Amino acid sequence: MAEDFNWAIGGEAGDGIDSTGKIFAQALSRAGRHVFTSKDFASRIRGGYTAYKVRTSVDDIQSVVDRLDLLVALTQRTIDENLDELHENSAIIYDGERSWEAEIPDEMYAVDVPLKSLAEEAGGAIMRNVVALGAACELADFPIENLDESLEKRFGDKGEKIVENNKEAARLGKQYVQDEYGTLSTEDFDFELETTDADYVLLNGDEAIGMGAIAAGCRFYAGYPITPATDVMEYLKGRIEHFGGQVVQAEDELSAINMALGAARAGARSMTATSGPGIDLMTETFGLVATSETPLVIADVMRSGPSTGMPTKQEQGDLNMALYGGHGEIPRFVLAPTTIDECFWKTVEAFNLAEKYQLPVYLLADLSLAVTEQTFAPEAFDMDAVEVERGKVVDDAEIEAWLDEEGRFTPHAATEDGISPRAFPGTVDGAHMSTGLEHNELGRRTEDTDVRMEQVEKRQRKVDTAIEREDWNVREYGNPDADTLVVSWGSNEGALVEALETLEANDVDVRVLSVPYIYPRPDLSEDVAAANQTIVVECNATGQFADLVEHDVLERVDRVNKYDGVRFKADELAVDIEAAMEEA
Amino acid sequence: MSSEVKFTDFKSDKQPTWCPGCGDFGTMNGMMKALAETGNSPDDTFVVAGIGCSGKIGTYMHSYALHGVHGRALPVGTGVKLANPDLEVMVAGGDGDGYSIGAGHFVHAVRRNVDMTYVVMDNRIYGLTKGQASPTSRSDFETSTTPEGPQQPPVNPLALAFASGASFIAQSFSSDALRHQEIVQAAIEHDGFGFVNVFSPCVTFNDVDTYDYFRDSLVDLEEEGHDPTDRDAAKEKILEADKEYMGVIWQDEDATSYEATHGVDANMSEIPDGAPDGAMDLVREFY
Ligand SMILES: Cc1ncc(C[n+]2csc(CCOP(=O)(O)OP(=O)(O)O)c2C)c(N)n1
Ligand code: SF4
Numbered sequence: 001m002a003e004d005f006n007w008a009i010g011g012e013a014g015d016g017i018d019s020t021g022k023i024f025a026q027a028l029s030r031a032g033r034h035v036f037t038s039k040d041f042a043s044r045i046r047g048g049y050t051a052y053k054v055r056t057s058v059d060d061i062q063s064v065v066d067r068l069d070l071l072v073a074l075t076q077r078t079i080d081e082n083l084d085e086l087h088e089n090s091a092i093i094y095d096g097e098r099s100w101e102a103e104i105p106d107e108m109y110a111v112d113v114p115l116k117s118l119a120e121e122a123g124g125a126i127m128r129n130v131v132a133l134g135a136a137c138e139l140a141d142f143p144i145e146n147l148d149e150s151l152e153k154r155f156g157d158k159g160e161k162i163v164e165n166n167k168e169a170a171r172l173g174k175q176y177v178q179d180e181y182g183t184l185s186t187e188d189f190d191f192e193l194e195t196t197d198a199d200y201v202l203l204n205g206d207e208a209i210g211m212g213a214i215a216a217g218c219r220f221y222a223g224y225p226i227t228p229a230t231d232v233m234e235y236l237k238g239r240i241e242h243f244g245g246q247v248v249q250a251e252d253e254l255s256a257i258n259m260a261l262g263a264a265r266a267g268a269r270s271m272t273a274t275s276g277p278g279i280d281l282m283t284e285t286f287g288l289v290a291t292s293e294t295p296l297v298i299a300d301v302m303r304s305g306p307s308t309g310m311p312t313k314q315e316q317g318d319l320n321m322a323l324y325g326g327h328g329e330i331p332r333f334v335l336a337p338t339t340i341d342e343c344f345w346k347t348v349e350a351f352n353l354a355e356k357y358q359l360p361v362y363l364l365a366d367l368s369l370a371v372t373e374q375t376f377a378p379e380a381f382d383m384d385a386v387e388v389e390r391g392k393v394v395d396d397a398e399i400e401a402w403l404d405e406e407g408r409f410t411p412h413a414a415t416e417d418g419i420s421p422r423a424f425p426g427t428v429d430g431a432h433m434s435t436g437l438e439h440n441e442l443g444r445r446t447e448d449t450d451v452r453m454e455q456v457e458k459r460q461r462k463v464d465t466a467i468e469r470e471d472w473n474v475r476e477y478g479n480p481d482a483d484t485l486v487v488s489w490g491s492n493e494g495a496l497v498e499a500l501e502t503l504e505a506n507d508v509d510v511r512v513l514s515v516p517y518i519y520p521r522p523d524l525s526e527d528v529a530a531a532n533q534t535i536v537v538e539c540n541a542t543g544q545f546a547d548l549v550e551h552d553v554l555e556r557v558d559r560v561n562k563y564d565g566v567r568f569k570a571d572e573l574a575v576d577i578e579a580a581m582e583e584a
Numbered sequence: 585m586s587s588e589v590k591f592t593d594f595k596s597d598k599q600p601t602w603c604p605g606c607g608d609f610g611t612m613n614g615m616m617k618a619l620a621e622t623g624n625s626p627d628d629t630f631v632v633a634g635i636g637c638s639g640k641i642g643t644y645m646h647s648y649a650l651h652g653v654h655g656r657a658l659p660v661g662t663g664v665k666l667a668n669p670d671l672e673v674m675v676a677g678g679d680g681d682g683y684s685i686g687a688g689h690f691v692h693a694v695r696r697n698v699d700m701t702y703v704v705m706d707n708r709i710y711g712l713t714k715g716q717a718s719p720t721s722r723s724d725f726e727t728s729t730t731p732e733g734p735q736q737p738p739v740n741p742l743a744l745a746f747a748s749g750a751s752f753i754a755q756s757f758s759s760d761a762l763r764h765q766e767i768v769q770a771a772i773e774h775d776g777f778g779f780v781n782v783f784s785p786c787v788t789f790n791d792v793d794t795y796d797y798f799r800d801s802l803v804d805l806e807e808e809g810h811d812p813t814d815r816d817a818a819k820e821k822i823l824e825a826d827k828e829y830m831g832v833i834w835q836d837e838d839a840t841s842y843e844a845t846h847g848v849d850a851n852m853s854e855i856p857d858g859a860p861d862g863a864m865d866l867v868r869e870f871y
Contacts, residue, residue, distance in 0.1 A: 029871075030871065199871070200871075201867055201868070201870035201871055202870055202871075203870040207870070211866050211867070214860070214863065214866060215859040215860070215863050215866070216859075217855035217856065217860070219667070219850070219852035219855065220663065220666065220667050220852055222659075222663065239866065241847065242862075243860050244850035244852060245850075245852065246666050246846065246848055246852075248662070248666065250659065250692075251688055251689065251691075251692040252688065254656060254659070254689075255656070255658075255659040255688075255689055255692070256659075258652065258653075258656040258659035258660045258663065259659045259660070259662050259663035259666075260663060261650075261652075261660055261663060262632070262650070262659065262660035262661060262662060262663025262664040262665075262667070263663035263664065263666060263667035263852065264663075264667075265630075265648075265650055265660075265663075265664060266630070266663070266664045266665075266667035266668040266671065266852070266853065267667065267668060267851075267852065267853025268667035268668070268852035268853055269852075269855065270663070270667065284653050285652075285653055285656060287653075288652055288653050292650065378864075378867045378868065381866075381867045383858075383859035383863040383864050383866075383867070384858070384859070386858050386859035386863070387857070387858060388855065388856065388857045388858055388859075390857075406597070408597075424668075424853045425627075425628070425630050425648040425664070425668060425671050426627060426628055426668070426670065426671070426851075426853075427627065428627050429627070430627065430648070431626040431627055431629075431646055431647050431648050431649075432648065432649070433596075433642050433643060433648075433649035433650070433651060434649070434650050434651070435642070435643075435650070435651035435652075436651065436652065436653055437651065444598065444643065445643065
């Protein structure tokens with residue numbers, strides 16, 4: 001029947017929900033199926049409700065939907081939390097031997113599997129989640145052999161015995177369901193998860209950012225743990241060293257950005273990643289980075305604010321901070337990847353832009369991109385296509401052109417394009433000081449009015465140069481001639497693209513522009529002018545990107561905002577857009 | 585080129601605007617001499633300066649340098665050194681910069697033990713902001729913001745460093761030119777984090793911790809026959825709150841630098857012009 005299958009495992013934090021979900025997601029991906037995962041988690045290690053959701057199809061999928069076909073519930077709360085996504089024919093696997101009495105709505109299939117006993121039979125109660133995976137394979141008609149490799153990957157370093165026990169646990173789960181429930185193949189619950197021979201990789205946005213950084217030649221990373229950015233540091237640690245790099249866990253974000261700044265001054269491609277609260281702490285040094293014209297990539301993996309807000313929930317609330325944060329006026333670029341593979345490419349681009357224009361670049365990702373995994377063909381990360389452009393770096397031989405009449409290097413020369421020469425330490429005759437104070441071409445403090453204006457204009461000129469030289473493009477979907485224009489930024493793209501199908505099916509015609517650049521950004525004025533209605537979709541309450549569009553086009557736009565802490569779902573977004581169209 | 589380097593090569597052509605008589609002149613001269621004497625050149629030296637009168641040192645010296653934001657010089661130095669371990673990294677700032685706003689970084693830089701030299705120009709006052717109490721001000725020292733004195737005990741930077749696991753702790757006096765230079769030199773030559781607290785009097789705002797005061801009260805540890813590798817002796821000297829010592833107080837010659845522990849050896853400025861060899865393996869890991 002349906003080839004789009006939605007599955008979840010939920011329980012208490014500490015129940016191994018994440019790793020179990022991941023094992024199944026990897027099995028599906030290795031079996032040549034597309035996978036899109038999402039997580040519900042609380043910021044507690046034990047005692048909080050957690051769920052790992054897996055959507056899979058043989059077709060490409062890029063978002064979550066409001067539907068669960070199969071739920072492995074380790075607690076009653078898992079069932080309660082997901083009731084609105086469960087439907088009449090959903091199946092729920094639970095362990096009737098557990099102390100709680102599962103309350104499962106009559107119309108659903110209650111699949112009682114003695115997870116704990118079967119796990120013990122296989123070698124240990126700890127494997128009860130794997131028993132559930134085996135049961136799920138049976139219900140969804142997914143060849144259980146596909147699970148084996150994921151189990152090897154997950155438990156391989158714990159020894160052959162553990163791997164074998166886990167495989168056995170899965171098989172006991174499958175067998176139990178077959179014996180007790182047949183194939184549960186009714187007219188309404190009739191899944192057969194076919195496999196293909198396509199090759200996919202499965203990764204999340206934080207991992208894609210880390211991978212992009214290494215590919216782009218980033219060798220220094222300093223950071224301080226914070227949800228949902230920590231995965232970037234965890235990814236880099238243990239990998240970047242193979243390429244001559246270092247990861248430093250700093251004492252705080254103030255230190256992290258200063259370390260990254262120091263490394264960048266020494267000539268390294270350098271980055272730090274954090275989330276909103278960390279960006280607050282980094283903002284003072286951000287001004288120094290910009291004034292000293294140091295190339296630095298700062299990733300802000302946004303979560304729900306303000307203050308410590310909802311650390312494990314989605315929001316796109318930091319746009320204004322990225323654009324305007326810091327005292328005084330400072331040029332900076334702001335890039336916002338829209339998909340997980342774009343997290344990789346935008347990171348590469350961020351390093352190139354930072355070095356070509358010698359300024360800080362914000363990479364504005366968000367929790368939805370960071371923690372959800374998606375399948376891609378490996379070529380989506382084609383390393384041969386990565387280009388490294390270091391900009392105007394001068395060596396011992398070229399430096400002469402940049403010395404003043406007294407033989408002093410001019411690191412802030414007020415060039416026509418605004419871009420100055422850069423000499424890495426060690427370059428003969430290149431010694432110079434950089435400072436956060438306003439300075440002259442030599443980098444020395446000044447309060448001279450003309451020099452001040454010259455340097456402000458020079459720094460701003462880099463932006464004009466970049467607008468001229470780079471392609472600040474958009475990604476376009478839908479009907480190019482539609483009267484309604486939907487504009488989106490960041491992680492909403494996937495849901496929006498899928499919502500298009502629903503809208504099309506309802507005979508609703510829209511044109512979608514997904515914008516990956518916040519500053520500089522593409523000029524949308526003609527697109528808005530050509531449309532009858534423009535709707536800006538974003539995960540915040542005030543419409544920060546919508547404000548920018550209005551500012552650019554001098555025209556009011558409509559807004560679809562979501563700020564409950566949960567990302568847009570494709571089906572929900574289709575409804576919201578239709579509603580916004582009716583209101584107009 | 586190092587053999588030809590003179591200490592004046594480390595001097596910029598910019599005239600210091602420090603008050604005449606400020607201790608920072610002597611502190612800086614000693615640093616430049618120590619750098620030249622240890623075979624460094626301006627092109628392979630990186631000076632990171634804090635904010636304060638003391639922080640202006642980066643402006644008056646000639647080398648690669650960064651004059652950063654208040655209190656954050658140590659992390660910058662750490663990043664510089666780890667990105668290019670071939671550079672000689674010297675971090676300098678004041679007692680406010682290092683022990684107040686930057687105190688957290690100080691503790692962690694000490695325990696990290698990156699091979700760089702940290703010189704704190706301790707004048708027991710905030711100079712640049714015109715005379716407020718600093719963390720090393722005496723508890724009864726009257727200032728504009730503490731008219732009755734801070735009424736808190738001063739920070740003992742040496743003890744703070746020792747407790748944080750420092751591998752090199754020294755104290756010097758800017759006006760004892762030769763000893764100051766020797767001490768900074770020992771810090772540069774130390775394999776690890778070399779910390780030197782320098783008494784660098786502020787002649788404008790501090791009329792208590794003056795040249796005369798230090799001249800009269802300072803005891804040279806070398807003359808006392810102190811063995812800096814003797815941990816217990818070092819601890820005793822460091823905790824003796826009513827005595828001012830000069831010299832290398834503690835040196836752990838067996839300590840391992842961060843670089844050695846973490847395998848830092850690459851100059852990270854050198855990277856290929858595309859993705860590095862083997863990068864596709866990073867993708868395959870996600871199968
Ligand atoms: C974030 C921030 N807060 C405050 C200041 C103002 N400020 C500049 S220097 C300084 C204290 C300097 O004292 P110290 O480090 O002892 O150096 P000195 O001037 O005595 O050499 C302060 C508070 C600043 N520049 N930045
Ligand atoms: S105010 Fe004090 S510390 Fe600052 S320059 Fe003058 S004497 Fe030196």
